[in-house]
Amino acid sequence: xxxxxxxxxxxxxxxxxxxxxxxxxxxxxxxxxxxxxxxxxxxxxxxxxxxxxxxxxxxxxxxxxxxxxxxxxxxxxxxxxxxxx
Numbered sequence: 001x002x003x004x005x006x007x008x009x010x011x012x013x014x015x016x017x018x019x020x021x022x023x024x025x026x027x028x029x030x031x032x033x034x035x036x037x038x039x040x041x042x043x044x045x046x047x048x049x050x051x052x053x054x055x056x057x058x059x060x061x062x063x064x065x066x067x068x069x070x071x072x073x074x075x076x077x078x079x080x081x082x083x084x085x
Contacts, residue, residue, distance in 0.1 A: 004081055007067055015075070
């Protein structure tokens with residue numbers, strides 16, 4: 001799967017492999033020091049999860065939904081979607 005994500009920590013192209021995307025999510029959310037960071041209440045509300053503690057339990061599907069990213073089967077599909085993003 002190819003992930004189209006243009007949020008915090010993303011590459012300029014917005015196109016990532018699954019592992020690249022998960023690395024970004026871990027760096028920007030899971031491993032973030034939430035005690036010393038300015039955070040927004042909206043960012044910590046997602047479905048029935050107790051955030052930020054439950055980030056460690058997120059699956060790829062959860063991260064895609066939480067971040068607003070999109071998953072594509074091929075690089076060609078992701079590039080086409082990026083043009084209309």
